[in-house]
Amino acid sequence: MSEQEVRSVLIPVSGGDLLLPNATVAEVIGMSEVVPVADAPEWLVGTTLWHGWEMPLVAYGVVSRMAEEETVQNSRIAVVKALSGPGRMPYMGFLCTGFPRLVTVSPANLVAIPDREVSIGVLGHAILQDREVVLPDLDRTSQLVAHAAFGALPITNAQVAEALRHAPPTTTQ
Numbered sequence: 001m002s003e004q005e006v007r008s009v010l011i012p013v014s015g016g017d018l019l020l021p022n023a024t025v026a027e028v029i030g031m032s033e034v035v036p037v038a039d040a041p042e043w044l045v046g047t048t049l050w051h052g053w054e055m056p057l058v059a060y061g062v063v064s065r066m067a068e069e070e071t072v073q074n075s076r077i078a079v080v081k082a083l084s085g086p087g088r089m090p091y092m093g094f095l096c097t098g099f100p101r102l103v104t105v106s107p108a109n110l111v112a113i114p115d116r117e118v119s120i121g122v123l124g125h126a127i128l129q130d131r132e133v134v135l136p137d138l139d140r141t142s143q144l145v146a147h148a149a150f151g152a153l154p155i156t157n158a159q160v161a162e163a164l165r166h167a168p169p170t171t172t173q
Contacts, residue, residue, distance in 0.1 A: 002106070004106055004107055005104050005105065005106045006021055006022075006104070006105045006106075007021070007022040007102060007103075007104060007105075008020060008021050008022055008102070008103050008104070008105045009021075009022050009025045009078070009100050009101070009102060009103070010100060010101050010102075010103050010128070010133065011025075011078050011094060011096055011100045012096055012097045012098040012099075012100070013059075013060045013061040013066070013067075013070075013094060013095065013096060013097055014059070014061030014062070014066065014067035014069070014070045014071065014095075014097055015061040015064075015066025015067030016061070016066045016132065016133070016134050017131065017132075017133050017134065018060065018094070018133065018134050018135075018136050019103075019105070019126070019128060019133040019134065019135055020080065020136065020138075022102065023081075024080055024081050024138065025078055025079065025080055025081075025100070026079040026080070026081055026091060027050075027079045028076055028077070028078050028079070028096065028099075028100050029050065029076065029077050029079060030076060030077070031072070031074075031075050031076065031077060032048045032049070032050075032077070033048060033049075034046040034047070034048050034057055034072070035047050035048070037056075037148070037149055040148055040149070041063075041148055042059070042062060042069075043058060043059045043060075043062035043063035043070075043148075044056060044057070044058060044059075044145065044148045044149060045057040045058065045059055045070070045072060045095065047149060048077070048093065050077075050079055050091060050093070053090065053091055055079065055089075055091050055092060055093050056089065056092050056093065056145045056146075056148070056149035056150075057077065057092075057093040057095065058092055058093065058094050058095065058141070058145055059095050060094045060095065060121070060136065060141070061095075063120065063121050063141065063144065064119050064120065064121045064122050064134065064136070065119040065120070066119075066134065070095050071097070072095065075095045075096060075097060076095075076096040076098075076099070076100075077093040077094070077095065077096065078093065078094045078096050078100055079091050079092075079093055080092055080093070080094055080138065081138075082138070082142040082145070082146070083138045083139045083142045088146070088150060089142070089145070089146045089149070089150065092141075092142065092145050103128065103129075105128065109128060109129050110126050110127070110128050111126060111127045112124060112125075112126050113125040113126055113127060113132070120140065120144070121136060121137050121140055121141040121144065122134055122135070122136060122137060123135040123136060123137040
């Protein structure tokens, strides 16, 4: 493998295929018990436990407007590292409609589609070996999912320490 090649994972979701670097996918698991989230948007299927973490389960095809609905039955879950920090939500699950597969991406086999309109949670579109793929915006998707699942963005200890450092001093009487 050359320096310009990136091991990646092609994840089938409703409405298309996602292309993610292999390093962002922690594991692919079978469907497990899902706990609904009150007042959640239609794309937040619920939460499920994974290695002790309460992990939000996302219908990525719906949040990105690639599909109008997602089928949960017979789905798998791609456990993706959330980019919102290691705080409250280090992982999120994307529903898969089939088996994800490893691919090697290089400048020779990946061509951007610059004129395609992108929706929320989508960084861009490309052609990978004659197949159109979606490049997810994991940062934005992590923020959306954290807000929908937990009501606020996850806050890390470093962010709390930074906020306290800049807070005005309090006085007691």
